[in-house]
Amino acid sequence: MESLIGLVNRIQRACTVLGDYGDDTGAVSLPTLWESLPSVAVVGGQSSGKSSVLESIVGRDFLPRGSGIVTRRPLVLQLHKAESEYAEFLHLPKQRFTDFSMVRKEIQDETDKLTGKSKQISPVPIHLSIYSPNVVNLTLIDLPGLTKVAVEGQPENVVKDIENMVRSYVEKPNCIILAITPANQDIATSDAIKLSREVDPTGQRTFGVLTKLDLMDKGTNALDVLEGRAYPLQHPWVGIVNRSQADINKNVDMIAARRQEREFFVTNPEYRHLAGRMGSEYLAKLLSKDLESVINARIPGIMSLINRSIDELEAELDHLGRPVAIDAGAQLYTILELCRAFDQVFKEHLNGGRPGGDKIYGVFDYQLPSALRKLPFDRYLSLQNIRKVVSEADGYQPHLIAPEHGYRQLIDGAINYFRGPAEASVDAVHFILKELVRKAVRETQELRRFPTLQAEIASAAYDALERFREDSKKTTLRLVDMESSYLTVDFFRKLPMEVEKGGNPTATNADRYTEGHFRRIGSNVSSYVGMVSDTLRNSIPKSVVYCQVREAKQSLLDHFYTQIGQKKAKQLAELLDEDPALMERRQKCAKRLDLYKSARDEIDAVSWTR
Numbered sequence: 001m002e003s004l005i006g007l008v009n010r011i012q013r014a015c016t017v018l019g020d021y022g023d024d025t026g027a028v029s030l031p032t033l034w035e036s037l038p039s040v041a042v043v044g045g046q047s048s049g050k051s052s053v054l055e056s057i058v059g060r061d062f063l064p065r066g067s068g069i070v071t072r073r074p075l076v077l078q079l080h081k082a083e084s085e086y087a088e089f090l091h092l093p094k095q096r097f098t099d100f101s102m103v104r105k106e107i108q109d110e111t112d113k114l115t116g117k118s119k120q121i122s123p124v125p126i127h128l129s130i131y132s133p134n135v136v137n138l139t140l141i142d143l144p145g146l147t148k149v150a151v152e153g154q155p156e157n158v159v160k161d162i163e164n165m166v167r168s169y170v171e172k173p174n175c176i177i178l179a180i181t182p183a184n185q186d187i188a189t190s191d192a193i194k195l196s197r198e199v200d201p202t203g204q205r206t207f208g209v210l211t212k213l214d215l216m217d218k219g220t221n222a223l224d225v226l227e228g229r230a231y232p233l234q235h236p237w238v239g240i241v242n243r244s245q246a247d248i249n250k251n252v253d254m255i256a257a258r259r260q261e262r263e264f265f266v267t268n269p270e271y272r273h274l275a276g277r278m279g280s281e282y283l284a285k286l287l288s289k290d291l292e293s294v295i296n297a298r299i300p301g302i303m304s305l306i307n308r309s310i311d312e313l314e315a316e317l318d319h320l321g322r323p324v325a326i327d328a329g330a331q332l333y334t335i336l337e338l339c340r341a342f343d344q345v346f347k348e349h350l351n352g353g354r355p356g357g358d359k360i361y362g363v364f365d366y367q368l369p370s371a372l373r374k375l376p377f378d379r380y381l382s383l384q385n386i387r388k389v390v391s392e393a394d395g396y397q398p399h400l401i402a403p404e405h406g407y408r409q410l411i412d413g414a415i416n417y418f419r420g421p422a423e424a425s426v427d428a429v430h431f432i433l434k435e436l437v438r439k440a441v442r443e444t445q446e447l448r449r450f451p452t453l454q455a456e457i458a459s460a461a462y463d464a465l466e467r468f469r470e471d472s473k474k475t476t477l478r479l480v481d482m483e484s485s486y487l488t489v490d491f492f493r494k495l496p497m498e499v500e501k502g503g504n505p506t507a508t509n510a511d512r513y514t515e516g517h518f519r520r521i522g523s524n525v526s527s528y529v530g531m532v533s534d535t536l537r538n539s540i541p542k543s544v545v546y547c548q549v550r551e552a553k554q555s556l557l558d559h560f561y562t563q564i565g566q567k568k569a570k571q572l573a574e575l576l577d578e579d580p581a582l583m584e585r586r587q588k589c590a591k592r593l594d595l596y597k598s599a600r601d602e603i604d605a606v607s608w609t610r
């Protein structure tokens with residue numbers, strides 16, 4: 001059973017290390033484990049004897065003394081029964097204190113570190129573990145003394161702040177309240193009793209402690225309270241006699257003080273019958289036992305809270321995305337992974353699975369043929385223009401047999417018209433690819449967190465598409481130019497025969513310069529151009545796909561990869577910068593998740609050993 005308090009101690013320490021001490025004021029607060037851990041909080045008015053009780057339980061002088069509000073941060077005091085005696089602070093791991101006056105100094109310094117000398121208070125706890133043969137396993141939280149007036153140099157609101165802080169501890173249903181009241185004062189006015197009645201009306205989790213029994217007026221005693229007639233609580237009141245100021249001044253040590261206390265009860269005729277359930281040693285054992293049974297009862301609840309919170313935090317982390325690594329190698333890897341994810345989505349758009357790639361086929365199947373059909377060959381091959389082009393090509397000497405030059409001029413001129421649809425196809429596919437990049441960036445889930453990288457990938461992809469477009473334009477126009485560079489000889493060799501066969505056997509050389517002659521030239525050129533058009537309708541898509549689509553699929557981000565391979569760690573980190581609020585939230589969630597997981601492991605380990 002002893003390991004239960006140790007278990008909660010470890011979880012409490014983990015909570016503080018990971019920033020969970022119940023003051024989460026974030027817009028969306030995180031689940032807190034601290035709140036659910038059973039603990040014993042020591043509350044009382046100033047000078048009620050709180051420090052004395054704690055020191056007596058520990059058997060050592062170690063708490064700061066002074067006037068005014070000395071305790072200004074919660075002190076989580078974890079007592080462990082052990083062979084040798086030493087103290088350790090959570091914030092100074094591995095440093096063992098055997099001189100307890102140094103412990104006092106460290107508490108003072110550590111308090112001032114957060115609160116300054118301004119006498120402000122802070123909710124961030126100091127964790128102190130004390131190992132000693134003179135203690136029982138117990139965890140106590142010392143809180144600032146309740147007070148009615150601020151002392152000089154303290155802000156006015158400190159009185160309220162203290163009350164709120166103390167209240168935040170004692171109102172938790174898992175908190176055992178150690179309410180310290182001096183016996184030489186009217187109990188009805190005790191701050192500790194007033195507050196504990198408010199938060200624990202049935203007195204189930206309140207332990208009443210009466211200090212200064214030795215200072216009561218002669219002829220009076222506290223039997224009414226100690227025997228449970230006045231101010232009854234579920235647990236019996238415990239009377240205490242601490243060292244007086246004179247004892248402290250004389251350096252009476254704590255072990256001697258414990259002995260004196262025992263003697264007080266055993267020898268005092270009024271309290272003798274209660275001696276077995278009085279004194280600080282008895283109080284410590286009582287609290288230890290109660291704390292263990294409370295922990296035992298709460299473990300199933302804590303476990304289910306832990307499991308629920310782990311699920312919640314993991315879901316939130318999944319939503320936020322896992323944290324970005326800090327070393328350059330891992331960052332580079334992350335960036336490449338993100339690029340790959342984008343590339344994957346982009347390819348799905350092209351290859352199918354996601355919409356958009358089909359628009360490219362639309363260009364080849366509809367836009368290009370329709371643009372080819374609309375070319376103004378009717379006008380270009382009008383009788384008038386044919387006559388003009390052929391005559392100009394002949395020069396001063398009209399052609400004798402066939403207008404070789406005229407044909408060439410007419411065909412070159414006509415082929416020139418194909419440049420327009422060729423370029424338009426390149427551009428149309430370019431814009432479709434650009435749109436697909438935009439869509440893919442937007443749809444790549446993994447990229448959502450990284451606006452800078454999104455923009456960089458998009459711009460690198462646009463640059464690449466621009467290069468592909470240039471190359472594609474050159475290649476595609478070259479296809480057109482090739483058509484003029486060498487004409488299909490067969491076509492023309494077949495022509496005269498067809499003409500002769502075709503139907504004008506009586507045609508003579510005189511016809512050559514008549515309208516019919518030019519019409520025949522027009523019709524020959526037109527069918528040649530028709531043949532070229534058919535060829536280009538098939539070859540332009542091949543060139544566009546080869547230069548643009550295939551390249552986009554294979555090497556859209558190749559340049560980008562080379563660039564990021566040369567970047568320094570800082571530049572890589574800049575590419576992966578996220579919304580700072582999101583980063584902070586993720587960090588908090590991840591820390592809290594670590595806490596819950598380690599708490600779960602701790603509890604599992606104890607469950608196995610029990």
Ligand SMILES: Nc1nc2c(ncn2[C@@H]2O[C@H](COP(=O)(O)OP(=O)(O)OP(=O)(O)O)[C@@H](O)[C@H]2O)c(=O)[nH]1
Nearest residue numbers: 046047048049050051052145212241242243244245
């Ligand atoms: N005679 C006698 N003196 C006591 C007893 N308990 C505390 N005192 C004295 O009362 C004074 C205040 O005690 P502390 O233990 O410092 O009280 P505290 O509640 O911790 O005080 P603050 O930290 O200032 O709020 C000291 O001088 C103690 O010696 C007691 O049971 N008997």
